[in-house]
Amino acid sequence: MDVFDAITGRRSVRKYENRPVDQEKLGMILDACRWAPSAGNRQPWEVVIVDDPEKIEKLAEAALEQMWMKTAPVILAVCINENIAKGTYGDRSDQYALQTIGMAVENMMLAAHCLGLGSCCVTAFEESEVRNIIECTEFIKPVALVTVGYSREEPPVPYREEIAEFTHYNSYREQYMPGLPGAFRKKRGLRKKLYDSLKNL
Numbered sequence: 001m002d003v004f005d006a007i008t009g010r011r012s013v014r015k016y017e018n019r020p021v022d023q024e025k026l027g028m029i030l031d032a033c034r035w036a037p038s039a040g041n042r043q044p045w046e047v048v049i050v051d052d053p054e055k056i057e058k059l060a061e062a063a064l065e066q067m068w069m070k071t072a073p074v075i076l077a078v079c080i081n082e083n084i085a086k087g088t089y090g091d092r093s094d095q096y097a098l099q100t101i102g103m104a105v106e107n108m109m110l111a112a113h114c115l116g117l118g119s120c121c122v123t124a125f126e127e128s129e130v131r132n133i134i135e136c137t138e139f140i141k142p143v144a145l146v147t148v149g150y151s152r153e154e155p156p157v158p159y160r161e162e163i164a165e166f167t168h169y170n171s172y173r174e175q176y177m178p179g180l181p182g183a184f185r186k187k188r189g190l191r192k193k194l195y196d197s198l199k200n201l
């Protein structure tokens with residue numbers, strides 16, 4: 001599968017088959033995490049693999065009762081190791097760590113997709129509860145719960161804005177007009193309001 005097929009074909013999956021994910025595939029997903037870019041190459045990630053069904057249920061409850069998560073055979077709790085992340089870039093350390101984890105999570109989800117697995121990134125959760133469930137020390141901060149497993153659904157392709165809606169040329173005030181798919185579409189909604197208000201300045 002080429003990278004564009006992987007990027008466009010990946011979907012957030014919220015229903016999984018009742019079968020485990022083989023260790024080899026899990027290993028490849030973790031390898032995709034390892035190769036993510038990270039600010040200053042600090043690699044501040046820690047991943048807790050959770051396949052204990054009781055813990056998975058507790059994580060679903062901690063994730064504001066997103067009980068669909070219970071169907072996943074594995075949840076990867078992706079955390080920031082603040083001992084590694086903090087201090088390197090002063091005030092920007094937290095932002096860099098979150099950006100880095102975002103990239104690692106996308107790498108993992110794309111790898112899962114290429115391996116025939118579904119996944120979903122969940123960040124709506126009660127941090128203190130997740131901390132208790134995965135028993136992390138104070139400098140480990142959970143930031144994403146990534147459900148992984150064989151998909152039992154074919155989620156519809158969700159809406160995406162056209163390129164022209166969010167792309168600008170040399171200046172935020174200039175629309176990007178080349179012949180990209182959808183590039184000539186007019187900006188709509190909130191973006192149109194913002195764009196029109198700039199034109200009147």
Ligand SMILES: Cc1cc2nc3c(=O)[nH]c(=O)nc-3n(C[C@H](O)[C@H](O)[C@H](O)COP(=O)(O)O)c2cc1C
Nearest residue numbers: 010011012013014066120121122123124125155158
């Ligand atoms: C930072 C982040 C947090 C998310 N949190 C949740 C979540 O708590 N629950 C959930 O069901 N989906 C969550 N999602 C998945 C999004 O709903 C999903 O990516 C979006 O609807 C687009 O669908 P797609 O991933 O299939 O393209 C999250 C995605 C991201 C990037």
